[in-house]
Amino acid sequence: MASRNLRLLAALFFAGTPVPAGVLTKIDLPKDSPVVVRSAEYGELSETARGGAMLLDLHAALSLQNAGPRRIHGITLLVTAQDVTPGGKGSVTVTSLDVGPDETFPVRIDLRLLRPLQASNNVPVMIALDGILFDDLSFYGPDRLSSRRSLTLAEFEARRDRKYFKSLLAEGGTERLRQQILESMTRQADRPSVDVQVVRGGRATNFEAEKQVQFAFLRLPDAPVDPVGGMARIAGNEARAPRLEVKNRSDRPIRYLEIGWILHDHNGRDFLAGSVPADVSLAPGQKSQMLDNVTLKFPQRDGQPLAIEAMTGFVSSVQFADGSVWIPSRADLAAPELQRVVAPSDEEQRLVQLYRKKGMRALVAELGKF
Amino acid sequence: MKHPSPVQLALFAGGDTGRLERWLVSRHLAKCVECQAEVEALGSAGAELHALAAEAPPDLNVNWNRLTEEMTGNIRVGLAAGEAIAAFDPPAARAPRLRWNAAMVLAGATAVFAVAFWVSLPQPQAAHLLQSLNRIRTERIGKLVPGHAAPATDEVMLEASSSAIELKDHDRAMSLTHPASSDAVTISISLQGSAGVRYVDADTGQVTTNKVYYGEP
Numbered sequence: 297m298a299s300r301n302l303r304l305l306a307a308l309f310f311a312g313t314p315v316p317a318g319v320l321t322k323i324d325l326p327k328d329s330p331v332v333v334r335s336a337e338y339g340e341l342s343e344t345a346r347g348g349a350m351l352l353d354l355h356a357a358l359s360l361q362n363a364g365p366r367r368i369h370g371i372t373l374l375v376t377a378q379d380v381t382p383g384g385k386g387s388v389t390v391t392s393l394d395v396g397p398d399e400t401f402p403v404r405i406d407l408r409l410l411r412p413l414q415a416s417n418n419v420p421v422m423i424a425l426d427g428i429l430f431d432d433l434s435f436y437g438p439d440r441l442s443s444r445r446s447l448t449l450a451e452f453e454a455r456r457d458r459k460y461f462k463s464l465l466a467e468g469g470t471e472r473l474r475q476q477i478l479e480s481m482t483r484q485a486d487r488p489s490v491d492v493q494v495v496r497g498g499r500a501t502n503f504e505a506e507k508q509v510q511f512a513f514l515r516l517p518d519a520p521v522d523p524v525g526g527m528a529r530i531a532g533n534e535a536r537a538p539r540l541e542v543k544n545r546s547d548r549p550i551r552y553l554e555i556g557w558i559l560h561d562h563n564g565r566d567f568l569a570g571s572v573p574a575d576v577s578l579a580p581g582q583k584s585q586m587l588d589n590v591t592l593k594f595p596q597r598d599g600q601p602l603a604i605e606a607m608t609g610f611v612s613s614v615q616f617a618d619g620s621v622w623i624p625s626r627a628d629l630a631a632p633e634l635q636r637v638v639a640p641s642d643e644e645q646r647l648v649q650l651y652r653k654k655g656m657r658a659l660v661a662e663l664g665k666f
Numbered sequence: 667m668k669h670p671s672p673v674q675l676a677l678f679a680g681g682d683t684g685r686l687e688r689w690l691v692s693r694h695l696a697k698c699v700e701c702q703a704e705v706e707a708l709g710s711a712g713a714e715l716h717a718l719a720a721e722a723p724p725d726l727n728v729n730w731n732r733l734t735e736e737m738t739g740n741i742r743v744g745l746a747a748g749e750a751i752a753a754f755d756p757p758a759a760r761a762p763r764l765r766w767n768a769a770m771v772l773a774g775a776t777a778v779f780a781v782a783f784w785v786s787l788p789q790p791q792a793a794h795l796l797q798s799l800n801r802i803r804t805e806r807i808g809k810l811v812p813g814h815a816a817p818a819t820d821e822v823m824l825e826a827s828s829s830a831i832e833l834k835d836h837d838r839a840m841s842l843t844h845p846a847s848s849d850a851v852t853i854s855i856s857l858q859g860s861a862g863v864r865y866v867d868a869d870t871g872q873v874t875t876n877k878v879y880y881g882e883p
Contacts, residue, residue, distance in 0.1 A: 348837070349837050349838075375842070377840050379838075380835075380838045380839065380840050381822075381833050381835050381838055381839070381840045384822065384833045384835065384840060384878065384879065384880060385878070385879050386831075386833070386840060386842050386876065386877060386878045386879070387876070387877045387878075387879070388842065388874060388875075388876055389874065389875040389876075389877070390872055390873065390874050390875075391873055391875065392872075392873050393872075401872075402870060402872070403874075404845075404867065404874065405842075406842065406843040406844060406845070407840070407841070407842060407843070408830070408839075408840070408841040408842075408843055409839070409840055409841075410837070410838060410839040410840075410841075411838050412837055412838065441877075441879065484850055489828060489851075489852070489853060490853075491825070491826065491827040491828070491853070492825070492826045492853060492855050492861065493823055493824070493825045493826075494823065494824040494825070494826075494855060494857075494859075494861055495822075495823050495824075496822065496859065496880060538857065554856075557857075569855065570854065570855030570856060570857055571854070571855070571856050571857065572857045573856055573857065573858045574858075588857040588858070590857045590859075592855065592857075639852040639854075639864075642864065642873040642875075643873075645850050645852075645864075645866055645873055646866065646871060646872075646873050648850075649849060649850065649866045649871050650871055652849075653871060
């Protein structure tokens with residue numbers, strides 16, 4: 297009956313009657329979920345006709361409450377709009393949290409849907425829980441988006457960076473910490489950023505001749521994986537079909553790894569194109585190939601055409617068969633090639649923002665909590 | 667005086683005649699009161715039929731856009747199949763060259779046929795055919811434009827920019843956006859099929875990452 301009412305309201309909306317965005321949204325949390333929805337506020341739904349389609353803007357501000365006994369350090373919500381993108385999905389992840397029992401935290405979802413006028417009047421947006429990571433690294437949720445791994449990696453990065461900033465504070469006081477925070481802000485401002493389009497498959501839209509370019513590798517001393525070789529096809533502003541060979545040089549079996557992919561253009565600019573991930577089963581000493589039939593396109597930006605000349609790869613994360621993970625150390629990330637292009641971790645970003653908004657005292661107090 | 671056939675009058679009343687036929691029937695109607703009355707009667711019957719169709723339950727509605735998409739898709743599949751078969755064809759024997767006068771005759775005949783076909787086609791169908799051909803032309807030639815940033819439109823595409831991430835599928839799209847006041851916006855791409863944008867909320871200081879993913883291949 298509820299579903300029928302929702303459809304009726306949605307139908308009224310499409311007949312021109314303004315309705316709140318909440319009518320077109322359904323939040324579905326499991327009964328034993330460690331978080332509950334304390335409140336959900338929806339902005340007014342805006343609709344704009346665009347040719348033969350309708351553009352819908354939905355804004356939701358959820359307040360979630362930790363209903364369990366453990367502290368929440370990260371959460372991923374799954375967002376689906378089946379009528380709009382059959383099979384496709386979105387997610388909203390909040391990391392670097394530290395939410396105790398009964399405490400609440402906000403999650404903001406801003407969604408824009410373009411759908412044909414003839415689309416059915418089903419409730420178009422479903423919000424569900426994909427996973428929650430707790431302070432003891434335990435996890436709850438269906439994990440359809442591999443949230444457990446991504447939240448665990450973010451948590452390890454957070455612990456690494458808090459430890460680093462705390463060591464700076466201990467060794468050089470607030471002045472040393474301030475200096476590092478300012479350097480981080482400068483790097484973030486200088487870090488090149490490009491828009492990217494990703495198309496599955498290998499169709500180039502360029503006239504320019506495609507060439508095969510070999511990867512150069514930045515070897516991180518304590519990485520459990522060694523990149524042995526690799527190449528990708530390059531044509532102007534497109535890079536596609538990367539092929540990499542890696543060797544497990546640790547004494548533990550590996551089940552997942554990611555290679556960061558840095559592109560260098562003809563003007564000497566470097567930027568991080570993305571990561572090449574692979575689910576593998578790599579015994580100690582074993583080699584494996586990683587293939588991806590995907591094309592990355594980098595549209596022209598600021599009037600400057602982008603022509604890719606060379607590539608560098610580096611190991612950006614590894615997950616062992618027992619679930620534990622490896623990430624680059626702060627010393628690894630201090631390599632100039634990485635410092636120029638790799639974004640700071642979520643936690644470093646949060647701490648820098650805290651300093652910018654509230655100053656050194658608040659930052660020191662925050663580091664003292666962990 | 668020779669009257670148009672009842673079928674011609676019915677097509678005229680519904681606006682379904684070609685340009686030439688419409689001109690001929692109009693000329694006749696200007697002089698024939700009897701046929702004028704017949705066309706008016708057919709016109710009002712058509713209006714009643716439209717009114718009845720509008721009251722029909724939605725379940726009976728035909729999704730014309732869906733049919734259009736299917737027809738266009740079939741044409742596209744046909745063209746692609748033609749290309750695929752051509753790749754396996756043995757090299758054709760060299761065709762005898764046409765003499766210039768024979769070529770002129772052939773070109774003239776083709777032009778006459780094309781014009782006659784176009785003129786005889788009812789207006790709505792002509793417009794529809796033009797639209798479909800234009801769509802196919804744009805999609806196919808779009809692959810060949812040098813430096814053209816937009817990908818072929820028959821692909822599902824992920825797009826990440828500093829303002830939003832988007833999953834596009836033909837005329838459908840889902841974007842996750844973030845407030846304009848957000849700080850430290852960072853784009854990330856995973857070749858396993860996701861595009862993400864991380865931002866720091868200016869009000870709460872919270873770090874949020876929005877992502878869109880391909881569906882199952």
